[in-house]
Amino acid sequence: MKFDISKFIKPWVMEIEPYIPGKTMKGYIKLASNENNYGPSQRVIEALQKGIEEVNIYPYRDEELRGKVADYCKVDRENVILGNGSDELMDLIFKIFKGPILGVNPSFSGYKIFTLALGEKYLEINLKEDFGFPLDEFIEKSKEANILILCSPNNPTGGVISEEDIKAVLDQGKITVVDEAYYEFYGKSFVPLISEYPNLIVLRTFAKAFALAGLRIGYAISNSGIINALYKVKPPFNVNSLALVSAIAALDSKDYMKTTVERIKIDREILFRELSKKFKAFRSEANFILMDVSPIKATEFFENLLKKGIIVRAFGKFSGFVGEYVRISVGTSEENRKLIEALEDI
Numbered sequence: 001m002k003f004d005i006s007k008f009i010k011p012w013v014m015e016i017e018p019y020i021p022g023k024t025m026k027g028y029i030k031l032a033s034n035e036n037n038y039g040p041s042q043r044v045i046e047a048l049q050k051g052i053e054e055v056n057i058y059p060y061r062d063e064e065l066r067g068k069v070a071d072y073c074k075v076d077r078e079n080v081i082l083g084n085g086s087d088e089l090m091d092l093i094f095k096i097f098k099g100p101i102l103g104v105n106p107s108f109s110g111y112k113i114f115t116l117a118l119g120e121k122y123l124e125i126n127l128k129e130d131f132g133f134p135l136d137e138f139i140e141k142s143k144e145a146n147i148l149i150l151c152s153p154n155n156p157t158g159g160v161i162s163e164e165d166i167k168a169v170l171d172q173g174k175i176t177v178v179d180e181a182y183y184e185f186y187g188k189s190f191v192p193l194i195s196e197y198p199n200l201i202v203l204r205t206f207a208k209a210f211a212l213a214g215l216r217i218g219y220a221i222s223n224s225g226i227i228n229a230l231y232k233v234k235p236p237f238n239v240n241s242l243a244l245v246s247a248i249a250a251l252d253s254k255d256y257m258k259t260t261v262e263r264i265k266i267d268r269e270i271l272f273r274e275l276s277k278k279f280k281a282f283r284s285e286a287n288f289i290l291m292d293v294s295p296i297k298a299t300e301f302f303e304n305l306l307k308k309g310i311i312v313r314a315f316g317k318f319s320g321f322v323g324e325y326v327r328i329s330v331g332t333s334e335e336n337r338k339l340i341e342a343l344e345d346i
């Protein structure tokens with residue numbers, strides 16, 4: 001049968017460049033996806049083992065986890081919705097609210113992909129030359145958008161937005177999503193602003209500090225009106241039962257997470273100092289460091305480290321910026337030492 005997909009497919013889908021994940025190869029040190037390489041707590045491992053006994057039944061512990069997330073974030077349960085990764089919640093938010101959607105460049109590439117998949121328009125303005133947040137330009141451009149999406153700490157730059165700037169953005173009255181995927185590595189959150197700003201949605205994830213990236217679980221915090229609207233389009237049983245029991249156990253063993261985060265923050269500073277000896281590294285409040293490795297090409301830098309068994313993330317050029325950019329996640333102390341050693345003759 002002759003079959004022409006272009007006759008059936010929504011035309012805007014053809015324009016999308018699919019998400020490219022960081023490379024994962026057995027036996028290599030992976031510093032490419034901002035995971036927590038210490039892994040989850042023993043309590044999570046035990047919960048997972050026990051959870052296997054219940055995989056024949058549909059997930060049922062979502063309300064329990066919602067309550068625990070609410071306690072963790074110091075909000076009410078009605079302010080929380082769980083997602084199959086925070087990715088899914090971006091998708092749901094962009095589904096229920098009208099576009100266009102405005103973000104900054106460079107930032108997490110998922111925002112654009114989810115926007116374009118829905119046939120909505122994605123608007124973008126460049127961060128400042130030093131990757132600072134360009135408040136005035138952003139506010140000016142926000143007049144053309146209905147949803148604003150910001151990431152703090154920002155992936156891939158590691159920079160943050162001040163509370164003063166976020167309030168100025170929120171005052172525009174648009175749906176404002178703040179992605180706090182890396183919150184635990186920074187420590188400051190905009191969640192307390194949800195009572196003051198009914199247009200604010202904060203996204204969080206268990207993928208980074210809590211080391212559950214493979215289980216796909218995240219959450220959104222907002223006022224109950226927005227949360228209820230998101231529930232209308234949430235697929236049933238969107239979070240699987242192993243993810244639920246693991247996240248419950250992770251919140252019951254927060255001290256473990258905090259210990260690994262403290263170690264990673266100390267190592268981030270050591271790594272920053274080392275990287276800065278050779279390259280232009282940018283200060284980060286997350287668990288990764290962005291570097292301009294020019295005049296070396298980002299791909300060449302990547303290949304050199306790959307030969308030494310280390311995988312980093314090569315972005316190359318960011319449109320509108322000069323430089324060759326590479327992002328390196330902070331691994332375990334031992335992995336970081338091996339990275340520093342490997343960089344000696346690059």
Ligand SMILES: Cc1ncc(COP(=O)(O)O)c(C=O)c1O
Binds near residue numbers: 034087154205213
């Ligand atoms: C800023 C940001 N938001 C969201 C995500 C995706 O999070 P999740 O794994 O919860 O879907 C990532 C993953 O790299 C990220 O960097």
